[in-house]
Amino acid sequence: MDRGLPGFTIIFLNACFTYNYAKAQIGPICEEEGIAVSLRENQQSKSMITKQFLKSKSLCKVTFTLPKEAVEAATEVAVMGEFNNWDLENPVSMKKQKDGSFKTTLELETGKEYAFRYLLDGVKWENDNAADKYVATPFGSENSVVIAMN
16 A cells, blocks of 8 residues: 555566565565565664653653655645644644754653654645554555554
């Protein structure tokens, strides 16, 4: 399924593989010779989610960071999800950093999972390769999920 992230295809010994950046692995897309391959990728240039659990409240401070490479030429980046009821009228704007990345921090209630995606320039949806998991949507794609549990 489309995670909104780039990938590539490898043809090796008559078998085709597709690289999935969201899961940092290669999986067979056609198995003429039954070859299976698994790789890990250096995640340094990919997005990042950090969590800080507050002791005094049942809240988790979640920081979403989308690197310059992921936003391409976008000038506005927002994170949308269940935490704001996917409200396009009130997006959670991300602030552009000096290094070109975009960043925002939200306080989320602990003990819950939140589906989300990034919205670039109000038109292009992107998933997060650092998400805790992914869930299918009724639109034939997937949403990223952050889990606010420690």
